[in-house]
Amino acid sequence: MAPAPGPDQLLQMHAAMVRVRRFEERARELYQAGRIPGFIHLSVGQEGVAVGVCSALRRDDYVLSTHRGHGHLIAKGGSLRGLMAELYGRATGCCKGKGGSMHIADASVGYLGANGVLTAGCVLAPGVGLSIQMRKTDQVVVALFGDGAANRGPFHEGVNLAALWRAPVVFVCENNFWASTTSHEQSTAGGSVAARAAGYGIPGVTVDGNDVLATYAAVEEAVARARQGRGPTLIEARTARLLGHFEGDPQSYRPKAETEAARRGDPVARFSAHLRKARLLDDTQARRVAQAVEAEVQDAVDFAEASPWPEPHAALEDLFVHYPWRD
Amino acid sequence: MPVLDFGDALNLALREEMRRDSRVYCIGEDIVLGVPFGVTKGLAEEFGPDRVRNAPISEAAIVGAAMGSAMTGLVPVVDMHFADFVTCAMDEVANQIAKSRYMFGGQIACPLTLRMPYGIGRSAGGHHSNSVEAWFVNIPGLKVCIPSTPADARGLLKSAIRDPDPVLVFEHRALYRVTGEVAEAETLVPLGAADVKRDGSDVTVIATARMVGESLRAAGQLAEEGISVEVVDPRSLVPLDRDTLAASVRRTHRVVIAEEGPMRGSVGGWLAWAITEDSFDELDAPIARVAGPNIPIPFSPPLEAFATPGAEQVAGAVRQVLE
16 A cells, blocks of 8 residues: 655645635636536535545546536646636637536646546546557546446446456546435435446445545555556545535535535545644644635636637637548 | 458458557457458457457447547547447447547547448348438538448548548448459548549439449449439548539539438438539539438338339439439
């Protein structure tokens, strides 16, 4: 097992969680203020998974993300400016305004795309793993997906293929116990996603996704295994959504007690408390982190606000690398 | 010039491209033995099981994995086994492969080839016989080609593999054992270049895949009646060589479009629009179309024959536009 993260890395992880949280909170405000078009799915409450996973990765490792992917991109080191401008639909967005919240990508940090289709990443992952094997590098790819996505066929096809190929893939189910408005209980036979790993002969690990260090440790072990050529791992990181499925979701389907319990388990507060207890963080430092993050997020908002809309005609660009013909 | 059949010409193209570029690999069900059409036969012996990858019956994972590998540096060639089965990977093709480069603002390319064995014949029935190329012509982000001869099959597949974008190659099952001359030297057929398969002056027949041969047969019969038919094969549907089609229409002023797939919502309907837009003033008669009936492909031989358009229908349509 890899050594536990040292103080510097712990503080970096803390800052990353605060960064994700503040970005999402600002995105929420800006969405409510009508600055962000379309739909956004916020990951408030799931920062422990995003940061726990991405802290165990190198910059050249790959991530396949979900419709709730802002946090994954931020934790992987993606540009806040590019992300916010993309949510705004501006020409300077990471996808030039063509993708939006559900289809963000940042190839420069190995973030191979959020996805509007659940489970889609689970079948891309074995191929990314194959590419790593054939190029003979020691990269890994993490496919993130939700508990709802674990009930689609391609999840099983993808895990089976990755296991057959012993591909350097880590499947991370971010189980927030709600598939939109349908509960985990109502949708997932057997009650456990991790248990499904047994059917494919690979390790299945259940971890408290609101414990960023536990998540980090589980992913670190799976990543080491993958880098050594020992094949994929399926991790189920149990977490909670503190907000609705999409911003504006009234969550009438959700018992109050469950929402309150989720709030009490807030992973950011929990990790802060842990660091304070370990005397790695005090009020002054926490304030400094909050201020620095605030400035970064504000810079991203300012950048997005000042950015131009795409030229309408740019809608015709980027479809093909090479297409000189008219249709 | 050596004579090869269509399947062997495709095999040659795969072999040449895999020798040229170590990033190229094949993936699909039963491709090591090359079952059922023999196109990938013998490749595993030369290139090994890593580059000729037998996959489980998992269409979504096969196509999805091909995409994941294409996004990160490989050049996959997927054997769809039967094009009909692409429905099991339709999200991967229609939502992921076709859209990723666009939605990501051009950051990530997806250079992959989907080989699509398709088409009617030998009482294969409703799940193994369909002409589904029109589905993909309707999905922006995919290139689509559809060869009719061994030489074109080789040249188009090679171009598809070298193309930086996703390309579907429709290979009609009934053509696999059709023979033709294939150049000794490496020859590419560019995407977006139609080919005039027979010169004529009275009527242009625009036909794809199996219907090219049927149209040439019809043209031979009609020549005996003193009717001169030009047969044009678009070869690639996306991109489409509208200039070559328009040039032919300027010579003949009458057009028949022949395809095997169902009449409704078809490639032919779209080609008819393109010709109307480019060449309306040149037309001396309404465009006529030959296509399959709007039914699933039935099993029993007489029923299947009913659903199979051929030379007779093409000849009938040619006479119709000359009336």
